[in-house]
Amino acid sequence: MQExxxxxxxxxxxxxxxxxxxxxxxxxxxxxxxAPLVYLHTSHKGLPVGEVKRxxxxxxxxLGLPETEITTRTSLMGMLAVREALEQAxxxxxxxxxxxxxxxxxxxxxxMSEQYYLDFLENDTRNAYIATHDCGACTEMIADHSGLFSxxxxxxxxxxxxxxxxxxxxxxxxxxxxxxxxxxxxxCITKFHLNGFRTLMILDGEPCKPFDAxxxxxxxxxxxxxxxxxxxxxxxxxxxxxxxGLSGWGNACDAFHQTASSPEGEGAFLSMTKALDSxxxxxxxxxxxxxxxxxxxxxxxxxxxxxQRVFGENIPPVSSTKSFTGHxxxxxxxxxxxxxxxxxQHNFIPVNLHFSSPMKELSFVPATVDRPVRPxxxxxxxxxxxxxxxxxxxxxxxxxx
Amino acid sequence: xTCTMDELILKLKKEIIxxxxxxxxxxxxxxxxxxxxxxxxxxxxxDALELIVLMEKNYGIKLKDPSQGRELxxxxxxxxxxxxxxxxx
Amino acid sequence: MRPxxxxxxxxxxxxxxxxxxxxxxxxxxxxxxxxAVYRTLxxxxxxxxxxxxxxxxxxxxxxxxxxxxxxxxxxxxxxxxICFNRSASLDADTLYQATIGPGEDYFPSPSxxxxxxxxxxxxxxxxxxKLYGETSFYICEAFSAHQLFTxxxxxxxxxxxxxxxxxxxxYGNEVCEAxxxxxxxxxxxxxxxxxxxxFLTRIKNKL
Numbered sequence: 001m002q003e004x005x006x007x008x009x010x011x012x013x014x015x016x017x018x019x020x021x022x023x024x025x026x027x028x029x030x031x032x033x034x035a036p037l038v039y040l041h042t043s044h045k046g047l048p049v050g051e052v053k054r055x056x057x058x059x060x061x062x063l064g065l066p067e068t069e070i071t072t073r074t075s076l077m078g079m080l081a082v083r084e085a086l087e088q089a090x091x092x093x094x095x096x097x098x099x100x101x102x103x104x105x106x107x108x109x110x111x112m113s114e115q116y117y118l119d120f121l122e123n124d125t126r127n128a129y130i131a132t133h134d135c136g137a138c139t140e141m142i143a144d145h146s147g148l149f150s151x152x153x154x155x156x157x158x159x160x161x162x163x164x165x166x167x168x169x170x171x172x173x174x175x176x177x178x179x180x181x182x183x184x185x186x187x188c189i190t191k192f193h194l195n196g197f198r199t200l201m202i203l204d205g206e207p208c209k210p211f212d213a214x215x216x217x218x219x220x221x222x223x224x225x226x227x228x229x230x231x232x233x234x235x236x237x238x239x240x241x242x243x244x245g246l247s248g249w250g251n252a253c254d255a256f257h258q259t260a261s262s263p264e265g266e267g268a269f270l271s272m273t274k275a276l277d278s279x280x281x282x283x284x285x286x287x288x289x290x291x292x293x294x295x296x297x298x299x300x301x302x303x304x305x306x307x308q309r310v311f312g313e314n315i316p317p318v319s320s321t322k323s324f325t326g327h328x329x330x331x332x333x334x335x336x337x338x339x340x341x342x343x344x345q346h347n348f349i350p351v352n353l354h355f356s357s358p359m360k361e362l363s364f365v366p367a368t369v370d371r372p373v374r375p376x377x378x379x380x381x382x383x384x385x386x387x388x389x390x391x392x393x394x395x396x397x398x399x400x401x
Numbered sequence: 402x403t404c405t406m407d408e409l410i411l412k413l414k415k416e417i418i419x420x421x422x423x424x425x426x427x428x429x430x431x432x433x434x435x436x437x438x439x440x441x442x443x444x445x446x447x448d449a450l451e452l453i454v455l456m457e458k459n460y461g462i463k464l465k466d467p468s469q470g471r472e473l474x475x476x477x478x479x480x481x482x483x484x485x486x487x488x489x490x
Numbered sequence: 491m492r493p494x495x496x497x498x499x500x501x502x503x504x505x506x507x508x509x510x511x512x513x514x515x516x517x518x519x520x521x522x523x524x525x526a527v528y529r530t531l532x533x534x535x536x537x538x539x540x541x542x543x544x545x546x547x548x549x550x551x552x553x554x555x556x557x558x559x560x561x562x563x564x565x566x567x568x569x570x571x572i573c574f575n576r577s578a579s580l581d582a583d584t585l586y587q588a589t590i591g592p593g594e595d596y597f598p599s600p601s602x603x604x605x606x607x608x609x610x611x612x613x614x615x616x617x618x619x620k621l622y623g624e625t626s627f628y629i630c631e632a633f634s635a636h637q638l639f640t641x642x643x644x645x646x647x648x649x650x651x652x653x654x655x656x657x658x659x660x661y662g663n664e665v666c667e668a669x670x671x672x673x674x675x676x677x678x679x680x681x682x683x684x685x686x687x688x689f690l691t692r693i694k695n696k697l
Binding site for chain 3 (some may be wrong): 106134135136156157158171175191192195196198199200201251252253254255256257258259266267270385386387388389
């Protein structure tokens with residue numbers, strides 16, 4: 001039997017707050033973090049988004065960084081979430097362990113490039129920010145801040161980035177290339193992708209309504225979230241209590257369209273099936289599905305049909321927590337992984353907000369009651385990215401990993 | 402700004418070929434009343450969005466909802482009629 | 491680790507297009523190089539003209555490898571698509587950025603936006619060939635035969651992967667170069683070569 005993988009720490013910064021306690025409180029109180037846009041400098045004021053309600057300067061203060069520090073919003077958010085995850089896992093020094101940081105981002109340092117692009121062209125005052133533009137640089141800054149990591153990698157597969165970072169983390173542990181992996185993602189809202197999603201006409205002007213017949217698109221969000229992964233053996237040696245286990249993972253390509261999901265959800269079907277296979281679980285074992293559920297016409301129909309194909313008549317409670325956080329794009333897989341961890345720990349179903357009308361194409365409606373019928377054992381979390389890059393992860397109660 | 406319907410239809414065809422990168426297709430290949438989507442030109446959802454941008458950029462017509470596009474892009478003639486009636490530039 | 495073999499290699503630069511070292515004459519046509527390669531290959535896939543340059547380049551390299559396969563387009567889950575480059579999707583990013591600039595000319599282009607992700611090139615190859623397995627795109631500081639070798643080899647650690655289309659696809663800053671290999675695990679035909687760091691170094695140097 002393969003060695004079990006435990007989650008021993010988690011950090012989450014999102015529209016729901018600057019740590020996972022605040023997120024947990026909001027999720028249980030069914031209070032969304034989506035609000036009119038304020039922090040990003042754009043003409044699209046008033047658009048509902050899931051912003052982290054802190055300025056860069058405030059985050060720098062929280063981290064104890066000098067105001068002169070050259071950083072990006074993505075790396076600041078990442079530093080805070082990684083710090084929370086490391087603290088929970090009791091990691092303040094390496095003690096000879098090979099600790100890896102795998103972080104998903106696609107936007108990277110675009111926020112600063114947008115702000116200073118004209119300066120880059122016209123003068124030399126902001127040139128330090130040229131080097132912070134790329135995705136890898138953002139991960140390096142996060143890694144340097146804690147100074148614990150001997151292996152650092154960045155994954156950029158759009159909205160499945162953080163889920164793939166967690167998947168890669170599991171593979172690094174299984175292949176013995178790392179002792180501990182901190183995996184997840186970070187992404188701030190930028191004009192670049194806000195405009196991009198707007199051109200695709202998939203932004204809802206109102207709070208999003210995933211899996212609703214009247215859904216009209218997504219709300220963009222931002223955030224950072226990481227889990228600390230390690231073997232059961234390592235957790236025992238370090239004397240840390242596991243929060244839960246990571247028991248399955250699967251990735252597949254939808255091979256249909258650059259951005260749209262296939263009508264029958266082929267990629268989603270394959271990634272969920274692979275994750276179940278790798279966990280050695282039958283579909284009936286899943287107690288809750290944290291769906292990708294962006295709230296777009298296309299995703300929710302495609303994903304919903306794929307869920308029906310995998311689960312048949314016995315569909316467990318399904319919800320999209322993007323109705324709380326907005327779609328945090330590259331960080332989404334991490335945000336939803338940490339939400340899944342919280343759900344398992346506290347035995348509740350994060351509900352699907354703003355649902356009123358069932359989709360006529362689907363046999364199920366999203367979960368609106370947070371009390372599970374049976375204690376949660378296994379949670380399946382989906383994250384799908386442009387390019388048809390689909391990933392599913394399974395988190396399990398430690399005793400049932 | 403004013404032009405006859407035939408002129409507008411031809412202009413529109415050229416713009417569509419250009420903006421959608423319809424290589425090897427000439428204005429004569431596009432029938433005025435044939436559907437733009439589905440069979441024929443092999444256009445997809447991103448092409449529809451690009452046509453919505455074209456309507457705004459070239460004719461000052463703002464469409465709020467992609468489903469409005471679906472109505473309008475039934476044929477070049479439907480599109481041209483709508484432009485003629487609603488253009489602001 | 492299973493031994494890996496390269497059964498076919500396609501190379502594209504503005505100077506030369508070749509498959510397994512055999513040059514393919516490309517008539518320059520109207521000066522658009524990638525379109526000229528498309529025409530030379532006699533492909534009928536109008537979506538090609540909607541792609542960004544990086545996707546066009548990767549797509550053409552994959553066509554060079556696969557175009558003579560019969561049957562083609564048989565769905566597969568055991569074939570990975572793995573590409574590497576240095577400039578990510580910078581060429582498309584720049585074009586899209588120009589459409590969201592300040593001022594009058596603000597018309598964000600959806601068709602440019604969808605290509606502002608480098609992994610769309612692997613998606614285009616997967617869509618064309620119905621490949622449902624792993625697709626990944628790696629951005630590196632510089633070409634490294636060692637890194638490419640290690641990363642591709644690790645993809646085969648997943649026992650369900652039996653084949654991969656993998657290589658280097660770089661477009662931007664006046665560079666247009668690609669090599670793509672078909673890598674397999676099964677006993678190779680006479681022409682197959684061992685997949686190795688040396689092989690990768692040789693191919694890249696020849697570009």
